Amino acid sequence: MMRAVIVYDTWRPRGATTTIASWIAEELRLSGFEALAVRAGEAGLGHVELLVAGSPVYFERLLPSVLKIVRSAEVSTAVFVVCYAARLGDRGLRYAKAMYLRKMEEAAGDRLIESHVFKGWLRKPPKGEEEKARKWARSVLERIVLA
Numbered sequence: 001m002m003r004a005v006i007v008y009d010t011w012r013p014r015g016a017t018t019t020i021a022s023w024i025a026e027e028l029r030l031s032g033f034e035a036l037a038v039r040a041g042e043a044g045l046g047h048v049e050l051l052v053a054g055s056p057v058y059f060e061r062l063l064p065s066v067l068k069i070v071r072s073a074e075v076s077t078a079v080f081v082v083c084y085a086a087r088l089g090d091r092g093l094r095y096a097k098a099m100y101l102r103k104m105e106e107a108a109g110d111r112l113i114e115s116h117v118f119k120g121w122l123r124k125p126p127k128g129e130e131e132k133a134r135k136w137a138r139s140v141l142e143r144i145v146l147a
Contacts, residue, residue, distance in 0.1 A: 049075060053069060
């Protein structure tokens with residue numbers, strides 16, 4: 001069985017980033033992976049074939065703890081950011097990709113297999129966001145199979 005770790009960090013333990021990481025881990029498990037979602041401070045990459053790393057955006061910044069893990073990983077890596085600006089239409093999504101997702105992609109370097117921006121939220125997930133996270137997890141699996 002292939003192993004994956006979903007590493008994220010957050011200031012809000014029950015917030016959007018935690019929820020999205022859980023959805024991704026669950027989808028990977030449904031596809032036959034051994035997958036665990038853990039906060040960056042608890043992460044040990046050990047013997048995994050796939051790293052999925054996610055960071056929220058706080059005050060225009062990604063969390064350094066996640067970037068550090070992405071930079072040090074030596075396995076296939078998928079990255080995501082959770083950004084409230086992505087809720088503001090195409091312009092907000094383009095901004096999130098250019099300002100935040102690009103930094104995660106650069107940290108992953110040639111190990112990058114997939115990347116995505118998810119919409120952040122304060123109270124409840126936007127309609128369809130869970131299915132988007134699960135669909136993205138399946139696309140990550142397709143990439144690792146092809147890699």
